[in-house]
Amino acid sequence: MKVVYFLFVVFFASLTYGQSNVNELLAAGLEDAERFTNDYMSPVSEGVIYSIAGGWYNTADAKPLGGFEISLIGNMAGFKNKEDKKSFVLNTSEYENLQFDDGSTSKTVSTALGDIEGVMVFVEGEIAPGVTTREDFELPTGLASENINFVPSAFIQASVGLIKGTELKARFLPKINTDEVSVGLFGLGVQHEFTKHLPADKILPIAISGVIGYTNLTGTYDFTDTDIIAGENQKIDTKTNSWLFQAVVSTKLPIINFYGGVGYITGKSETDILGTYRVQSGPFQEEYVDPFSITKNASGVVANVGTKLKLGFFRLNADYSIGQFNNLSFGVNFGFR
Template sequence: MKKFFLLLSVLLGSIITTAQDGFSDILAAGVEAGERYSNSYMAPAGEALSFNLSSGWYDDARVLKPGKFKIQVKAHGTFAPDSKKNFLLDPAEYEAIIQDSYDNTNNPPANIEVSFGDGSTAPRSIATALGENAMEQQLIIRSREATSGILLQEDVINLPNGLGNEGLDLVPTAFLQAGVGLGAGLELKARLVPKITFEEAETSLYGVGLQWEFTKLLQPSDDSTLPIAASFLAGYTRLDASYDFEDGVVVDGANQSIETQISSLNLSAIVSTNYKVLNFYGGLNYYRGTTQTDLLGTYTFASNTVIFPIAATVEDPISVDTDINGFLGTAGVKLTLGAFNINADYTFGEYSTATASIFFRI
């Protein structure tokens, strides 16, 4: 189930992995510490998927003739830079966060200590949702009575791996994309993954785009052709995903779920050659992507932890947001064999994306 769901929504799948590998432990360290860790762990996955959904809107600067239709099966793979596969976790930073959270409770005065499982307190590179830990990593959180130094509580948090531990070195997506010629140099595009429900997981994707081939204005007649074509394109993609935990499996509580919304806007200037069989195309793209992931429901900690030594309940405790924008460059090739077409391209950026598709024109 995990690998299937990762293919549909890497971001949501990463959070599920966190839950399976000790999510309750991370949240039990306190909401503030849990949210800080979740942002460091999850943000690169949200960014990668935003880049992924911004890509693949075009395979030609030429648009379809009026009334013509095409349908494509597209596959994307987004590659993260090594710097996004790990983040530096400083135990002293988390010690200060957890100490502050503890001091704001009604618990007896205590001093908080945070170290890695091997006792080290030096900052260490830890896997994000896109990476992999070289070895099992743990955080040890201890509380000691403020006056005597007697150990009151010790919690062990198992830090999760990311996609690298699943054997994936990229963020994959796949969906259907269709286009129809409207005339006046315009082509309407749409992309879709119908709502899919698999066990407790649900995901859907939709998008709409409009491409305008403005070089048609430069043609002296409908029968003449220019050696190149140029166009503008605007495209918007939205992915919605959710996962309902079986209440009480992760932490005691009710209505426990994760919801993710990813939106991506792409504006492109495109040029391509204008031949019958083999063509090359490229584009300059402006993108804007936002991601919001929320951990919803109530979570009750009935057993002793450093922050929750007695029963306590938190509601909708964690939210992770990303907002990215910038420019990307795309270069690709397209082979046309009658109504059958194959294309492949590569989009260059902080997160680079390879795209391939096969499609038919009617």
């Protein structure tokens, strides 16, 4: 469980990486702060959707009635070579107050997944007739600057065989609560093997199935006590769900098997920036309560290949998916039949 907790600390680090600069961003005004934060955090929200959608199966061969398997599954949605997820172009013409320090009108800047550093911006405004003030600050970088190039997830999953060719699945992460982090996950899925209905099922060397899986992740990260931002009850609250629809094929051998699939992922992430935030410098010194929310929808085609080693009750599997985020999934499994 400590490993699972560590993975979700990394996850929330990605969500909160830029929040150390919320005070500076709000110094540019609420609309500018919301626009920047939406572009900055959208890729990591998308990465979470792809990460929690992985690991639904390790074979197309559905379990018989009463067969079961319990698994510990970890996913890593990688973005190391996904430059479009690590950066975006900030055009000051789309902002009311934010300007680049060197006079540029547009620049490529970091998302919460990126590693671009040293981008200086400023806001300037009149605080009294004939009196102006200026506030300079640096835009936040992202996880890649800390050599973290994946969005993780981990959970326990159970599968049980029902009627002919049908397998029910459930996944969950027991609620984790600390002074700063609260996170939980659950999901339900179903797999149906079409080859079970064929007369030659017992002698066919392969199995073909369809899989549908739903996963829901909720979490809160409280950073009130970090002394980063003036205010109270400051936290990030996130709700993410994903759907997976996939066709799967696998071999049916006694010890080592191979599997693969093609399908579609769709999901939605909602992130609320909550609490009281007081801007204490610059031309727009205001107090904001629950300043804004960010919504990200993501969808795309995915394809994966994997292998499974079966040694009695003990099984190991790993697979690699290609999509908007390439996902490495691995499982330690214990099962019967």
